[in-house]
Amino acid sequence: MILHKTTDDQLATDFFKHHYHDRGMKKWGGFYLSDHTSALKKMRATEVAEAALPTQPLAMISQKLFGAWQHKQVVHLQLNQLEAGEQVVAVTGIVVGMADNEIGIQNEDQKIIWLVLAEIKHLEVVA
DSSP: OOOOOHHHHHHHHHHHHHHHOOOOGGGGGGOOHHHHHHHHHHEEEEEEEOOOOOOOEEEHOOOOOOOHHHHHHHEEEEEEEEETTTEEEEEEEEEEETTTTEEEEEEESSOEEEEEEEGGGEEEEOO
């Protein structure tokens, strides 16, 4: 019987190569202190909110949406509703569909958001 002698380096290399799974940044999440989380909240609170743009006529919004849909352009729009803290709700993405009075916008996360046309306050074609 022949025994293979492995060195510590070989053992460690084998372990990291075949058995160890690094969880990345997840393992550091538990190290946040209350000071860190409160500093992050303050930083987010100082971010500049998007200014409300003037209301456009529905016919103009419809025309811009149809053109952006035909040419697969990115649009940035504001809705008539407000978020908590009186911030304007804004959506940016590509127009991917139109059905009845609804518009499908695909955002940067590849999610499709369906919006009622009458909820759109202002629309600009970005690209």
